[in-house]
Amino acid sequence: MKLFAAFSAEAPNKVFFSIVLGALAGVAYALLIPLVLASLTVELERGAPPTPYMFASFAVSQHRFAAVFFVTCAFILVARSLSQIMLLRVSMDMTTALRIRLYHRIARAPVAYLERVGSSRLINVLTGDVNRIVMGARLLPDLLISIVTLVGMLGFLLYTNSAVFWFVLGAIVVGAVTYQLPMYLGNRHFTRSRQKVDHLLEAINGLIQGAKELKLNEEKRAHFFRDMLVANEHEILRSDKRGYTLARAAMNYGDLISFFVIGVIAFVFVNYHVISNPELVGVIMALLYVTGPVNAILNFVPQVLVARISLRQLNEVLRELPEEAADAAAEVAPWQRLRFDQVAYRYQGEEGSGFQVGPLSFEIARGQVTFVVGGNGSGKSTLSKLITLHYLPAAGRIGFGAGQVDDGNRHAYRQQICAIYTDYYLFDRLWGNADEAGRQRINAYLVALRLQHKVSVSDGRFSTLALSDGQKKRLALLVALLEDRQLYLFDEWAADQDSTFKEVFYNMLLPELKARNKAVVVISHDDRYFCVADQLLIMEEGRLARVEAGQGRAAPPLRHGVAAPAPTLEQA
Numbered sequence: 001m002k003l004f005a006a007f008s009a010e011a012p013n014k015v016f017f018s019i020v021l022g023a024l025a026g027v028a029y030a031l032l033i034p035l036v037l038a039s040l041t042v043e044l045e046r047g048a049p050p051t052p053y054m055f056a057s058f059a060v061s062q063h064r065f066a067a068v069f070f071v072t073c074a075f076i077l078v079a080r081s082l083s084q085i086m087l088l089r090v091s092m093d094m095t096t097a098l099r100i101r102l103y104h105r106i107a108r109a110p111v112a113y114l115e116r117v118g119s120s121r122l123i124n125v126l127t128g129d130v131n132r133i134v135m136g137a138r139l140l141p142d143l144l145i146s147i148v149t150l151v152g153m154l155g156f157l158l159y160t161n162s163a164v165f166w167f168v169l170g171a172i173v174v175g176a177v178t179y180q181l182p183m184y185l186g187n188r189h190f191t192r193s194r195q196k197v198d199h200l201l202e203a204i205n206g207l208i209q210g211a212k213e214l215k216l217n218e219e220k221r222a223h224f225f226r227d228m229l230v231a232n233e234h235e236i237l238r239s240d241k242r243g244y245t246l247a248r249a250a251m252n253y254g255d256l257i258s259f260f261v262i263g264v265i266a267f268v269f270v271n272y273h274v275i276s277n278p279e280l281v282g283v284i285m286a287l288l289y290v291t292g293p294v295n296a297i298l299n300f301v302p303q304v305l306v307a308r309i310s311l312r313q314l315n316e317v318l319r320e321l322p323e324e325a326a327d328a329a330a331e332v333a334p335w336q337r338l339r340f341d342q343v344a345y346r347y348q349g350e351e352g353s354g355f356q357v358g359p360l361s362f363e364i365a366r367g368q369v370t371f372v373v374g375g376n377g378s379g380k381s382t383l384s385k386l387i388t389l390h391y392l393p394a395a396g397r398i399g400f401g402a403g404q405v406d407d408g409n410r411h412a413y414r415q416q417i418c419a420i421y422t423d424y425y426l427f428d429r430l431w432g433n434a435d436e437a438g439r440q441r442i443n444a445y446l447v448a449l450r451l452q453h454k455v456s457v458s459d460g461r462f463s464t465l466a467l468s469d470g471q472k473k474r475l476a477l478l479v480a481l482l483e484d485r486q487l488y489l490f491d492e493w494a495a496d497q498d499s500t501f502k503e504v505f506y507n508m509l510l511p512e513l514k515a516r517n518k519a520v521v522v523i524s525h526d527d528r529y530f531c532v533a534d535q536l537l538i539m540e541e542g543r544l545a546r547v548e549a550g551q552g553r554a555a556p557p558l559r560h561g562v563a564a565p566a567p568t569l570e571q572a
C-alpha cells in the first residue's frame with residue numbers, strides 16, 4: 001500500500017486513469033470465457049447449428065457472440081497497453097523525481113552526517129533501491145488486472161455453481177495463507193542480502209581506490225579479498241539463494257494450487273455435490289483460465305516484496321538524513337571579527353563518545369592572517385570545519401561581529417566563506433559567467449600559479465584535470481581566489497607544494513588577501529613561514545594551548561638558487 005501511495009503521489013490523475021483502464025481490462029478479460037461458454041450453450045439449446053455468417057469469405061458461427069468476443073479482445077489490447085504505458089511513464093518520472101529529491105536531501109545534509117555514513121550506502125539507495133521500487137510499482141497495474149480477472153472469474157463460478165464457488169474460495173484462502181509462510185522466510189533473507197550490499201559496495205570502493213596498495217602487497221590483497229569481497233559476496237549469495245529457493249518453491253506451489261483444486265473438483269467433489277457435465281466443463285475452463293492471473297499475482301509478489309524492502313531502506317535514509325536550513329538570503333550584518341565563545345565539538349565514536357575539540361574561545365579578525373598550528377591529531381582540521389560552519393558546535397557560540405550564528409543564518413554566513421580542505425574536491429568547471437575582467441584575472445592567476453601551459457579555461461570549463469597533486473591544488477587555489485569571500489581558510493594547502501609555490505602562497509597571496517581586508521585562516525606545519533601570521537592558535541589534544549601574537553611580516557627570501565621566484569600577480 002505504501003508502495004502504491006509513493007507511486008500515485010507522482011501523478012495522481014494519470015495513476016487513477018490507468019488503474020481504471022487496468023480494472024476495465026481485467027473485467028473484459030474475465031468476460032471472455034463466459035462469452036465462449038454462453039455461445040456454446042446457445043448453440044446446444046438450439047439443436048441444429050445455424051447457417052454460418054460469411055465475413056470476408058470466412059464462415060463465422062454465432063457471429064454476434066463472435067463480434068462481442070473480438071471487440072472485447074481489441075478493448076483489452078488497447079486498455080491494457082494504455083494502462084501499462086501510462087504507468088510506465090509515471091514510473092520513469094517517479095525514478096527521476098525520487099533521485100532528484102534525494103540529491104536535494106543529500107545536498108542539505110550536514111557534512112558530519114555524510115562523513116559518518118559514507119558514500120556507499122547513499123549510492124546504493126540512489127542506484128539500486130530507487131530502481132527496485134519503481135520496478136515493483138510498475139507491476140501494480142498487471143497485479144490489478146490479474147486481481148480483477150480473478151474476482152470476475154470467481155463471480156462466474158458463483159453464478160455457475162455456488163457450492164463450487166465456496167470450495168474454490170476456501171482453497172484460494174488456504175493456498176494464499178500457506179504460500180505466505182515461505183515467502184515471509186524468503187523475505188527475511190532478501191533483507192539480509194540487501195544490508196550486505198552496502199558493505200560490498202564499500203569493499204568494491206576499496207578495491208578500486210586501493211588498487212596500488214593491494215598490488216604491492218600480496219598478503220594484504222589476499223586478506224582483503226577473503227575478508228571483505230569474498231566474505232560479503234558469499235553472504236549475499238547465501239542469503240539470495242535461500243531467499244530465491246523459498247520464493248521459487250512458494251511460487252511453484254502457487255502455480256499448482258489451481259490444478260489441485262481442479263483435480264479435487266473433478267475426482268472428489270463431484271461425488272458429494274450435484275453438478276452437471278456442462279457445469280463441470282465451465283468450472284474447469286474457468287479454473288484453467290484463472291491459473292494465469294493466480295500465477296501472475298504470486299509471481300509479482302516477490303518483486304513487490306523486494307520493492308517494499310527497498311522502499312523501507314529509502315524511507316529509512318530519508319528519515320535519518322538530517323536537513324539543514326538552507327536560507328542563503330538571510331540578512332547578515334557586516335562584521336570585522338569572528339568570535340568563538342566556549343565552542344566544543346565531539347565526534348560520535350564507535351563505542352560511546354569520540355574525540356572532543358574545545359571548549360575553545362578566540363577571535364579571528366579581518367585584515368589579519370591567523371595560523372592554526374599543532375601536532376597531528378590535535379584537532380586542527382576539526383576546528384577548520386567548525387570555523388567554516390560545517391560542524392555544529394555541541395556547546396558554545398560562534399558569532400560574526402555582533403551577529404550570532406544560528407540555524408536560520410548559518411547558510412547565509414557560509415556564503416561569505418571559502419575553504420580548501422585537505423580532502424578538497426576540485427570540480428572540472430567554474431560556475432558563473434566570467435566577463436572580460438574575470439577572464440583576465442583567471443589568466444593572471446594561471447600565470448602566477450604556473451599553470452598557464454597546463455590548463456586553459458574555455459566556456460568556464462578546465463581543459464584538463466589530469467594534473468599532478470601539487471598542480472591540482474594550485475588549480476583549487478585559483479578557484480578559491482576567484483570567489484570574492486570575506487573569510488578564507490586553507491588547511492595545509494602548501495604541504496605538497498615545492499618551495500617556489502610556498503613562497504608564492506605565504507609571501508604573496510596571503511598578504512594580498514590580508515590587504516583586501518579578508519580574514520585568513522591557515523592551518524600549517526611550515527614553521528619557516530609562521531612569521532607571516534598576525535596571530536597563532538596553538539592546538540594540543542583538541543584544546544587551544546596558547547594564542548600567540550605573530551609578526552605579520554613576509555618570511556625572509558629563500559637562499560639563492562633554491563627556487564626561482566614566481567612572478568607576482570601584478571607582473572602576471
Ligand SMILES: Nc1ncnc2c1ncn2[C@@H]1O[C@H](COP(=O)(O)OP(=O)(O)OP(=O)(O)O)[C@@H](O)[C@H]1O
Pocket residue numbers: 115347348354355374375376377378379380381382383
Ligand atoms: N570523521 C571523524 N570521525 C571521528 N573522529 C574523527 C574524525 N575525523 C577526525 N577524528 C578524530 O579527531 C581527532 C583530530 O583530528 P583532526 O583531523 O582534526 O586533527 P589534525 O590536527 O587536523 O591532524 P593532522 O595534522 O594529522 O591533519 C583525531 O584524533 C581523529 O581520531
